[in-house]
Amino acid sequence: DIQMTQSPSSVSASVGDRVIITCRASQAIGSWLAWYQQKPGKAPNLLIYAASTLQSGVPSRFSGSGSGTDFTLTISSLQPEDFATYYCQQGNSFPRTFGPGTKVDIK
Amino acid sequence: EVQLEESGGGLVQPGGSLRLSCAATGFIFGNHDMHWVRQPTGKGLEWVSGIGSAGDKYYLDSVKGRFTISRENGSNSLFLRMKSLRAGDTAVYYCARGDPYGLGGFDIWGQGTMVSVSS
Numbered sequence: 470d471i472q473m474t475q476s477p478s479s480v481s482a483s484v485g486d487r488v489i490i491t492c493r494a495s496q497a498i499g500s501w502l503a504w505y506q507q508k509p510g511k512a513p514n515l516l517i518y519a520a521s522t523l524q525s526g527v528p529s530r531f532s533g534s535g536s537g538t539d540f541t542l543t544i545s546s547l548q549p550e551d552f553a554t555y556y557c558q559q560g561n562s563f564p565r566t567f568g569p570g571t572k573v574d575i576k
Numbered sequence: 577e578v579q580l581e582e583s584g585g586g587l588v589q590p591g592g593s594l595r596l597s598c599a600a601t602g603f604i605f606g607n608h609d610m611h612w613v614r615q616p617t618g619k620g621l622e623w624v625s626g627i628g629s630a631g632d633k634y635y636l637d638s639v640k641g642r643f644t645i646s647r648e649n650g651s652n653s654l655f656l657r658m659k660s661l662r663a664g665d666t667a668v669y670y671c672a673r674g675d676p677y678g679l680g681g682f683d684i685w686g687q688g689t690m691v692s693v694s695s
Contacts, residue, residue: 507621513682
């Protein structure tokens with residue numbers, strides 16, 4: 470199975486800050502990487518697929534990059550509605566696997 | 577509107593069984609892979625099972641032989657039959673649509689149904 474790791478596990482930030490979350494796969498997955506945002510009590514929401522393609526309706530302050538084993542999610546200017554937990558997920562093979570999540574909270 | 581709605585969760589004793597259902601609306605159900613993803617309270621996401629548009633099935637190792645995924649395209653429904661349930665299966669179970677880009681992600685999620693396994 471492909472193991473996914475994320476760092477940091479949590480980050481405290483202020484509105485307007487730039488936030489970068491990294492995700493690493495235990496083996497190369499090409500660009501088969503998705504990012505999700507999840508707010509408490511809600512289902513996850515797809516932000517980015519194919520490592521860098523923004524899902525329709527997602528604000529342009531979100532961006533993704535990387536390929537192979539190392540990936541990043543960047544929020545260019547954090548907004549109040551962005552405080553949430555973010556997960557990466559590999560779609561290269563079964564079982565699909567998620568990173569442990571990164572919680573972004575208010576400083 | 578594209579929507580998924582799960583049902584069938586509840587409290588069950590260890591060793592018991594449950595059948596989860598997911599009703600899809602607003603898209604051509606038969607054209608999409610469908611999946612179940614679970615999340616224990618306060619923890620991360622774990623993919624459980626998936627079924628392709630052609631009926632191919634995939635399972636997490638820890639549920640193989642205990643869980644069975646199926647679909648009925650005529651009624652736009654996805655199912656997860658769970659037996660020999662364990663405390664470790666306790667979680668919110670989400671139904672999720674495989675993304676239409678064929679890239680292994682999940683673009684539409686239901687609101688989830690809670691499964692609690694306890695005596």
